[in-house]
Amino acid sequence: MQVSENKVVSIHYTLTNDAGEVIDTSVGRAPLSYLHGAGNLIPGLEKALEGKACGDHIDVSLAPEEAYGQRDEALIQVVPKSTFEGIEEIEPGMQFQAQTPAGRQILTVVEVYDDEVVIDGNHPLAGETLHFSVEITEVREATEEELAHGHAH
Known part of the structure; x- marks a missing residue:
């Protein structure tokens, strides 16, 4: 099953900055689960995951405009x-x-x-280029409740 709108996707990720410093990671914790297409991830990462499948691994760099925007x-x-x-x-x-x-x-x-x-009031990562290393661990149909609530349960 491929990542597409209204699918619940679970991922393990590591987020680094331009200096290679780890900003956040799910490694050692439960994977992050989200409802694809509901705006629960930053736009560039959600776009990069579109069409991928369970077991796929991607590395993607996102300009500020694809992540938390430029500093204001x-x-x-x-x-x-x-x-x-x-x-x-x-x-x-x-x-x-x-x-x-x-x-x-x-x-x-x-x-x-x-x-x-x-x-x-800027997001702490506004203006930053973000580097994600992501492994897709599960892709499944969303339940009616998840669709109604707009997020994975």
Whole structure:
């Protein structure tokens, strides 16, 4: 069975950056399962897996436009420190989830001043070329429930 829309696909992957550093991997864990065509993977990786089958192995490099996009300087903002009410220590590198008009977004603290905090709404991998090594471990028909929910169970 080939990877195509509305199939549940399970993969083992290793993600590296241009320097060859491992950013993420499923090796040593359960494979990642997703509903193909539902937008649950970055577009370039989903496209690269289209038409492949269980047992196939691919290596693919994705430009930022095929992954998390280019960095957008407009997503870097200065907000009042009071925005982080209830959090005693705010440090650069901390990440928070915020509800935005576009949905949930990860915000990274860049700098902390006496009364203000600089936050970055770009995805941490925005602007990066990503290198994936992927092994397809299973391809199956999605259940009605998975199709209704838009993701693999």
